[in-house]
Amino acid sequence: MTTVLERTALPTAAGGGWAKTVAAARYEYLMQVRRPAVWVVVLALIGLRCAAPFPPGFTTTTDDGKLVAxxxxxxxxxxxxxxxAVLADRVWRESRLGLSDLLDSxxxxxxxxxxxxxxxxxxxxxxxxxxxWVGLLGYLxxxxxxxVIPVGLAAFAAIILPGLVFVAACSVTIPYLTGPGLYRLGLFGYxxxxxxxxxxxxxxxPAGTPFEAIGEYPSGAWFHGVMLDAEHRKITPTTGEAVLSIAFPLLLGLAALVITQLVLTRRSPS
Incomplete structure (x- = not known):
C-alpha cells in the first residue's frame, strides 16, 4: 500500500470543488487502470463475443456505417x-487495503x-x-x-459509450448500498x-424500446446497423428515439450518482 500511495497522491483540499473532483478522478484512474483484472475481464468478454461476430456475414458489407455499427x-x-464486474468491488478494495479511513480523513x-x-x-x-476499438479501427x-475512422468514432460515441457510462456510474455507486456480490448478480440479470x-x-x-442500453436505436437510425428486438416490435427508430435511447441510460446513471451522494451524506457523522 505504501508504494501505491507514493506513486498516486491522494486528493487534498486544495482548490474548489471542481479541483478536488479532478484530483480525486486522477487518483482513481491511476489506481484502477493498473489492475490486471480490468484488462483481462473486459477484453475477454469483448473477445468472446467478437470471436463469432453477430450477425453472420456483416463483415463483407460495403457500407462502412453498417460495418462499424x-x-x-x-x-x-x-x-x-x-x-x-470489475468496478463493483472498488469500495470493498479500499476497505481491504486500509484506504477507507485514510480517504475519509x-x-x-x-x-x-x-x-x-x-x-x-x-x-x-x-x-x-x-x-x-482503436485497434479494430486500425485494422478496418x-x-x-x-x-472508416470518423464513422467508427461516431459509432463508438453513439452506440457503445452511453451504455458503458451508465454501467460505470451504477457500478461505482450502487455497491455502496448493496455490496458488490448482490450488485454483480443484479447487473448480469438486468x-x-x-x-x-x-x-x-x-x-x-425494455429490449427493443428506447429504454434499453445496448445502442440498438442509434445503430439502426444513423448507421443502418443490425436491428433485432426493435425490428421484432416492428419499430423503425427515428432520430428523436435514437437520442432518447442515448439520454435515458445517461440520466439513470446520473440519478444513481446523485442518490448515492445523498445517502452517503446522510450517513456521514460530520
Missing amino acids: DWAFNFIMLGPIGVG TPTGIGPRLWGKVIGAGAATITPVVVA TAQRGAG WIWGNMVPPRTGIPT
Missing part, C-alpha cells in the same frame, strides 16, 4: 458486464470524492474498450481506407433481461 453491437453485448468531501471515483475509476475501466482502416431477452418470449422487457 455491427462491430459496435458486438462490443456492447457483453463488454458492459465486464466493466461493471482527507478534507476532500463526499461529493468530490464520489464524483471523482465515478469519473476516474469509470474511465480507467472503459480504457480497455477504447484500446480494443488498413482494409478499407481512412473513411443486462440480459433488459437488453437481450427477445420480446417474442412474452417476458416484459
Whole structure:
C-alpha cells in the first residue's frame, strides 16, 4: 500500500470543488487502470463475443456505417458486464487495503470524492474498450481506407459509450448500498433481461424500446446497423428515439450518482 500511495497522491483540499473532483478522478484512474483484472475481464468478454461476430456475414458489407455499427453491437453485448464486474468491488478494495479511513480523513468531501471515483475509476475501466476499438479501427482502416475512422468514432460515441457510462456510474455507486456480490448478480440479470431477452418470449422487457442500453436505436437510425428486438416490435427508430435511447441510460446513471451522494451524506457523522 505504501508504494501505491507514493506513486498516486491522494486528493487534498486544495482548490474548489471542481479541483478536488479532478484530483480525486486522477487518483482513481491511476489506481484502477493498473489492475490486471480490468484488462483481462473486459477484453475477454469483448473477445468472446467478437470471436463469432453477430450477425453472420456483416463483415463483407460495403457500407462502412453498417460495418462499424455491427462491430459496435458486438462490443456492447457483453463488454458492459465486464466493466461493471470489475468496478463493483472498488469500495470493498479500499476497505481491504486500509484506504477507507485514510480517504475519509482527507478534507476532500463526499461529493468530490464520489464524483471523482465515478469519473476516474469509470474511465480507467472503459480504457480497455477504447484500446480494443482503436485497434479494430486500425485494422478496418488498413482494409478499407481512412473513411472508416470518423464513422467508427461516431459509432463508438453513439452506440457503445452511453451504455458503458451508465454501467460505470451504477457500478461505482450502487455497491455502496448493496455490496458488490448482490450488485454483480443484479447487473448480469438486468443486462440480459433488459437488453437481450427477445420480446417474442412474452417476458416484459425494455429490449427493443428506447429504454434499453445496448445502442440498438442509434445503430439502426444513423448507421443502418443490425436491428433485432426493435425490428421484432416492428419499430423503425427515428432520430428523436435514437437520442432518447442515448439520454435515458445517461440520466439513470446520473440519478444513481446523485442518490448515492445523498445517502452517503446522510450517513456521514460530520
